[in-house]
Amino acid sequence: MSKILVFAEFQNGKLKRSSQELLQFAAKSGHTVLGFALGTQAGTANAELAHHGAQEIHFSKDASFDMYNPELFTAAASEAITKTGATIVLASASSTAKDLFPRVAAKLNAGVISDGTEITVSGDDVKVKKPLYAGKCFAMGTFENAPVKIVLMRANQLPVAPADTAKTAPATEHTFAAPSLKTIIKNIVKGTSEKLDLTEANIIVSGGRGLKEAGNFKLLHDLADVLGATVGASRAVVDAGWVPHSMQVGQTGKTVAPSLYIAAGVSGAIQHLAGMSGSKVIVAINNDPNAPIFQKATYGIVGDALEILPKLTEEFKKALHH
Ligand SMILES: Cc1cc2nc3c(=O)[nH]c(=O)nc-3n(C[C@H](O)[C@H](O)[C@H](O)COP(=O)(O)OP(=O)(O)OC[C@H]3O[C@@H](n4cnc5c(N)ncnc54)[C@H](O)[C@@H]3O)c2cc1C
Incomplete structure (x- = not known):
């Protein structure tokens, strides 16, 4: 039996859904699952890691890990992998x-495959499917002669069952050797939004140039508040300065795979589709019945987004409050 080490990430003190997916996937593989967490939240998150399938927890709650520093994290993650014997x-x-992880892979002479959308682990054999050329085709990746196999999976690709709060796991606190740093991170300026990051969101409402002006994004935010969704955008409106780049979905923005993606006033250019075509249900609102987005959409509404969005918000409000 091998050891699978799962790198746990947090948002607002909670274990991210993407980390829950990986722990639960690893728990079904028949291998020993090690949860690995860094930063002050790590100490308090141990129970949560166990609830999702970690059988051993390895952590450091040293505050120097509260802000991501490539050199510090590379040293700690490499040491943890070597010490625990995870393969x-x-x-x-x-x-x-x-x-x-590319830094860790270089240090450990390991193999790394990123942007996985499907994964199978059979014995020590790891196979990963990943999109290439902005989703135009897929590659199946395997590892050869890699002492450690590192896989980075896109969020929302694996199922998550409710946490099993009866599960516990022994936890080992580590003191990792600190390298002499060439880079010091002084501050990370976080976005003001309390909403889930686009890549983690289960529902996304996105807007494009069809919304006419920046102020009309309020219509999307109103709908998002009712649905518990995160707001995204096309590149055209990011380039126009209506919204920040952190909201951009697509080839040069974020890749998302929510259960529901509502696109309002978005044409559906190939570069936008590259970032969201993995969504389970796509609803498009566009006043042009020939807009390319309708070819990908599960449901299409032909009409003026500025009229339809407030109506949707009202109807969802009524439906969800009953
Ligand atoms: C290398 C490269 C990378 C790129 N990366 C990205 C990326 O990551 N993400 C991305 O999004 N784009 C990306 N693009 C840009 C992409 O090609 C498109 O230009 C962009 O997606 C268009 O944005 P849009 O759909 O908002 O605007 P438009 O193409 O202008 O479409 C607006 C749509 O709104 C509709 N509309 C107009 N009025 C209304 C109304 N009142 N109600 C409803 N609908 C209305 C129109 O019918 C139209 O379909 C990239 C391009 C290149 C070359």
Whole structure:
């Protein structure tokens, strides 16, 4: 039996859904599942890691890990993998993990596959499916002669069952050797939104140039508040300065796979579709019946988004309050 180490990530002190997915997936593999967490929240999160399937927890609650520093994290993650003897490492394809794990792989002479959308672990054999060329085709990746196999999976690709709060796991606190740092991160300026990050969101309402002006994004925010959704955008409106780049969905923005994606006034250019075509249900609102987005949409509404969005918000309010 091998050891699978799962890199746990948090948002607002809670274990991210993407980390829950990976722990639960690993727990079904027949291997020993190690939860690995860094930062002050790590100590308090141990129970949560166990509830989702970790059989051992390895952590450091050193406050120096509260802000991501590539050198510190690379040293700690590499040491944890070596010390625990883990041969498979799972992390979500977050911006942190995509920066961190290629560095770890270089240090440990390990293999790394990122942006996985499907994964199978059979014995020590790990197979990963990942999109190429902005989703135009897929590649199946395997590892050869890699002492450690690192896979970064996109969020919302694996099922999550409710946490089993009866489960517990022994926890080991580590003191990792700190390298002499060439880079010091002084501050990370977080976005003001309390909403879930786009890549984690289960429902997304996105707007494009068809919304006519920045102020009309309020209509999307109103709908998002009723649905518990996160607001996204096309590149056209990001380039126009209506919303920040952190809200952009697509080839040069974020890749998302929510259960429900509502696109209002978005044409459905190939570069936008590259970021959201993995959504389970797509609802498009567009006044042009020939807009390309309708070819991908599960449901289409032909009409003026500025009229339809407030109506949807009212109807959802009524439906969800009853
Ligand atoms: C290298 C590269 C990378 C790119 N990366 C991305 C990316 O990551 N994400 C991305 O989104 N784009 C990306 N693009 C840009 C992409 O090609 C499109 O230009 C962009 O997605 C268009 O945005 P849009 O749909 O909001 O605007 P438009 O193409 O202008 O479409 C607006 C739509 O709104 C509809 N509309 C107008 N009025 C209304 C109304 N009142 N009610 C309802 N509908 C209305 C119109 O019919 C139209 O379909 C990239 C392009 C390149 C070249």
